[in-house]
Amino acid sequence: MEVDERTGLYIYSDTELDRAEGKAIESLKARSQQAIPDPDKWLEEELRRNVLLTSVDFMLNWARRSSLWPVICFPACCAFELIATAASRFDISRFGMEIIRASPRQADLMITAGTLTWKMAPQVRRIYDQMAEPKWVIAMGACAISGGTFAQSYSVVPGYNRIVPVDVYVPGCPPRPEALLYGIKMLHHKISKKSIIVEG
Numbered sequence: 134m135e136v137d138e139r140t141g142l143y144i145y146s147d148t149e150l151d152r153a154e155g156k157a158i159e160s161l162k163a164r165s166q167q168a169i170p171d172p173d174k175w176l177e178e179e180l181r182r183n184v185l186l187t188s189v190d191f192m193l194n195w196a197r198r199s200s201l202w203p204v205i206c207f208p209a210c211c212a213f214e215l216i217a218t219a220a221s222r223f224d225i226s227r228f229g230m231e232i233i234r235a236s237p238r239q240a241d242l243m244i245t246a247g248t249l250t251w252k253m254a255p256q257v258r259r260i261y262d263q264m265a266e267p268k269w270v271i272a273m274g275a276c277a278i279s280g281g282t283f284a285q286s287y288s289v290v291p292g293y294n295r296i297v298p299v300d301v302y303v304p305g306c307p308p309r310p311e312a313l314l315y316g317i318k319m320l321h322h323k324i325s326k327k328s329i330i331v332e333g
C-alpha cells in the first residue's frame with residue numbers, strides 16, 4: 134500500500150479496495166444477525182387495548198337501540214302489563230328505556246298498549262307524526278294487532294297498522310311482560326339491521 138507524498142493518505146489498489154469493502158460488509162453482517170427491536174411496540178399494545186374499529190352503521194344502530202324512549206300512548210288495559218314491564222321486577226331501564234316521555238318530540242318508540250277507537254285514532258296519528266325520526270312502533274296485544282275481541286265493532290280500529298306503520302307485533306290478551314320484553318328485543322334486532330345508506 135503506497136502513501137501519497139502530497140496528501141499523506143494511503144493509495145489503495147483496486148484489489149485492496151475490494152478487500153476493504155468485503156471486510157466492512159462481513160463486519161456489518163456479523164453485527165446484523167438479530168432484527169433491531171421495534172421502538173413502537175408499546176403503541177401496538179395500547180392500540181390493541183384501547184382502540185375499537187367498527188362501522189358507522191353499527192355505532193348508530195347500537196346508540197339508537199340502546200336509548201329508545203317510549204311515548205305515552207296507552208289507551209286501554211294492556212297498559213298495566215306495560216307498566217309492570219317498566220317497573221322493578223322486569224325493568225326496561227336496563228335497555229335505556231326508562232324515560233317514558235309525555236312529549237312525542239322527545240320520544241322515538243310508540244308501544245300501542247290498548248284498544249284504539251276511531252274517535253281516538255286522529256290523536257294517536259298526531260302523536261306519531263310529532264315523534265322524532267327515526268321512530269318505531271310496537272303493537273302490543275290483540276286489540277293493537279287486530280282490534281281483538283272488539284274487531285267487528287263499528288267504533289274500534291281493527292289494528293294500529295291502519296293508522297301508523299307497525300314494526301313488531303306482540304300477541305296476547307294481554308301479553309305478559311316477558312312477551313313485551315321479547316318484542317323489544319326483536320325491535321333491537323330490527324334496528325341493528327338498519328343502514329344509513331338505505332336511509333339516504
Ligand code: SF4
Pocket residue numbers: 209210211212246247248273274275276277281305306307308
Ligand atoms: S288485548 Fe286484551 S288486555 Fe289488551 S287492550 Fe285488548 S282487551 Fe285489553
